[in-house]
Amino acid sequence: MTDFKKDFPILEKEIYGKKLVYLDNAATSQKPGCVIDIISEFYRSDNSNIHRGAHYLSEVSSEKYEKAREKVSDFIGARDPAEVTFTAGATDSINQVACSLEPILKGNEVLITGVEHHSNIVPWQLAGAKLRSIPMDDDCNLLTDSIEITDKTKLIAISHASNVLGSVNPIKEITRIAKEHDIPVLVDAAQSIQHLPIDVKDIDCDFLAFSGHKMYAATGVGVLYTSERFSDIVPARGGGGMVDKVTLERTTYLNPPLRYEAGTPHIAGAISVAAAIDYMQNIGMDKIRKHEHDVYSYAREKLLETDGVKVYGNTENMCGSISFNLDNIHQYDTGMILDKMGIAVRTGHHCAQPLMRSLGTEGTVRASFALYNTKEDADMLIEGIEKVRMMYT
Amino acid sequence: MRDAVQDEIIKRFDGLEWLDRYSLLISFAKELKPMDDKFKTEENSISGCQSRVWIRTYREDGKMIIDLDSDAMITRGIISILLKVVNNRSPQDILNLDLYFIEKIGLKSNLSPARADGLASIIRRIREVAERGIN
Numbered sequence: 158m159t160d161f162k163k164d165f166p167i168l169e170k171e172i173y174g175k176k177l178v179y180l181d182n183a184a185t186s187q188k189p190g191c192v193i194d195i196i197s198e199f200y201r202s203d204n205s206n207i208h209r210g211a212h213y214l215s216e217v218s219s220e221k222y223e224k225a226r227e228k229v230s231d232f233i234g235a236r237d238p239a240e241v242t243f244t245a246g247a248t249d250s251i252n253q254v255a256c257s258l259e260p261i262l263k264g265n266e267v268l269i270t271g272v273e274h275h276s277n278i279v280p281w282q283l284a285g286a287k288l289r290s291i292p293m294d295d296d297c298n299l300l301t302d303s304i305e306i307t308d309k310t311k312l313i314a315i316s317h318a319s320n321v322l323g324s325v326n327p328i329k330e331i332t333r334i335a336k337e338h339d340i341p342v343l344v345d346a347a348q349s350i351q352h353l354p355i356d357v358k359d360i361d362c363d364f365l366a367f368s369g370h371k372m373y374a375a376t377g378v379g380v381l382y383t384s385e386r387f388s389d390i391v392p393a394r395g396g397g398g399m400v401d402k403v404t405l406e407r408t409t410y411l412n413p414p415l416r417y418e419a420g421t422p423h424i425a426g427a428i429s430v431a432a433a434i435d436y437m438q439n440i441g442m443d444k445i446r447k448h449e450h451d452v453y454s455y456a457r458e459k460l461l462e463t464d465g466v467k468v469y470g471n472t473e474n475m476c477g478s479i480s481f482n483l484d485n486i487h488q489y490d491t492g493m494i495l496d497k498m499g500i501a502v503r504t505g506h507h508c509a510q511p512l513m514r515s516l517g518t519e520g521t522v523r524a525s526f527a528l529y530n531t532k533e534d535a536d537m538l539i540e541g542i543e544k545v546r547m548m549y550t
Numbered sequence: 551m552r553d554a555v556q557d558e559i560i561k562r563f564d565g566l567e568w569l570d571r572y573s574l575l576i577s578f579a580k581e582l583k584p585m586d587d588k589f590k591t592e593e594n595s596i597s598g599c600q601s602r603v604w605i606r607t608y609r610e611d612g613k614m615i616i617d618l619d620s621d622a623m624i625t626r627g628i629i630s631i632l633l634k635v636v637n638n639r640s641p642q643d644i645l646n647l648d649l650y651f652i653e654k655i656g657l658k659s660n661l662s663p664a665r666a667d668g669l670a671s672i673i674r675r676i677r678e679v680a681e682r683g684i685n
Contacts, residue, residue, distance in 0.1 A: 173568055486623070487601055487621055487622035487623060489600045489601045489622040489624065489625070490622050490623045490624050493572065493624050494569070494572060497568045497569055497572065498569075504600070505600060519602070519621075544569075548569070548572060548573065548576060549576065549623055
């Protein structure tokens with residue numbers, strides 16, 4: 158087994174005199190040295206605004222930015238790089254779609270699931286849509302047979318993987334059903350892009366949103382894939398860099414993708430996404446999946462075997478996050494002691510309050526894994542949990 | 551201005567390792583009398599904390615009696631200490647208090663802003679009640 162930790166400088170850090178065990182990857186992943194170097198290198202030797210200057214540096218940065226777009230396009234299996242726009246993150250991507258589709262969504266309905274992050278709930282409410290959830294069983298498996306589409310349903314917006322439970326939703330099955338009714342589908346891939354191979358043609362979704370920072374790239378950059386079927390939707394933002402002709406009476410826009418990138422984008426961020434993809438592809442997405450699956454299954458099994466631990470959700474495919482609580486111990490108390498042992502987890506509602514209500518809890522402890530985590534990390538977590546229990550009894 | 555109660559608390563935390571500090575917080579938590587469930591209402595709850603916190607205050611012989619509780623043990627430990635310092639004083643006394651123990655026992659600098667803000671929300675609420683007690 159290759160030691161991926163050595164690629165990530167921050168993982169050598171000690172916290173309160175203990176080796177850092179970083180299990181908060183669903184919040185943000187750490188960055189490999191090669192990604193950090195690319196960002197630094199960009200500002201040291203290439204920095205310039207893109208698509209604007211008639212000078213050497215502007216050409217260099219424009220080319221790197223567009224190469225990054227091509228890299229992302231290939232990575233997710235888009236038909237054309239024009240289907241890929243860089244945004245500020247998954248939340249921004251979803252908000253842009255909500256803003257662009259507002260005339261269609263207002264007063265109508267968006268179908269979501271019961272495990273969504275607030276970022277796949279609130280933007281639709283802001284666009285004036287009503288939300289309805291696809292039913293799920295007690296283990297949080299979506300009951301796709303019970304999907305009910307009405308005349309009011311104008312969009313299905315679903316997470317690929319839950320940021321809380323790690324449950325992987327059957328998105329292909331959902332897009333198949335949606336297509337039968339000619340309903341577009343948005344997939345929130347913020348919690349899957351770093352774990353699972355993704356092909357937008359195979360999934361057959363119309364929109365796909367994800368963040369750079371959860372896939373080993375910079376914060377403040379994200380991606381929105383918009384299938385060519387929607388290449389003429391109204392841009393959510395206006396400004397420089399996206400227009401053809403501007404008069405005070407009327408403005409015409411450039412073609413996608415530039416139409417959807419008003420203002421100066423996060424150039425270094427976009428380049429860092431490409432560097433992160435290179436890093437993952439050098440390892441191989443299949444190899445990452447296998448390794449992560451081994452570690453994830455091991456950790457989940459260990460938690461299930463531990464007395465007094467309640468693990469939430471149980472679906473056929475899972476990745477990334479595991480949520481749990483210790484009997485009679487508040488998640489906040491668990492997190493505080495784990496922190497002092499150098500184990501970084503997140504506690505609380507994880508921006509998924511509707512899910513917390515259906516799980517019948519105010520919050521959970523969430524351990525979330527990345528490609529550098531190992532079975533030893535899972536063992537440290539279990540050891541930490543034993544310590545937590547000792548402290549509170 | 552030095553305060554004997556705060557100085558005593560600071561002394562108990564002095565030189566302790568992190569996990570021992572938490573053990574001490576937990577033992578303070580266990581000393582705190584639980585609030586009757588009927589008072590744990592939405593009205594009595596304080597927002598801005600990672601755990602749920604309830605507050606109830608009343609006057610007795612010119613002194614402010616404060617009853618605090620939380621569903622998390624560490625938070626109970628913190629409010630248990632806080633009550634040792636602020637409880638059973640006149641509203642003016644409470645407003646005059648400099649709560650220097652928070653920083654000295656590492657509750658401020660070592661808790662994340664979100665958690666420190668939780669404690670700040672509790673103190674803010676106590677001061678508001680004390681101010682109303684004067685006016």
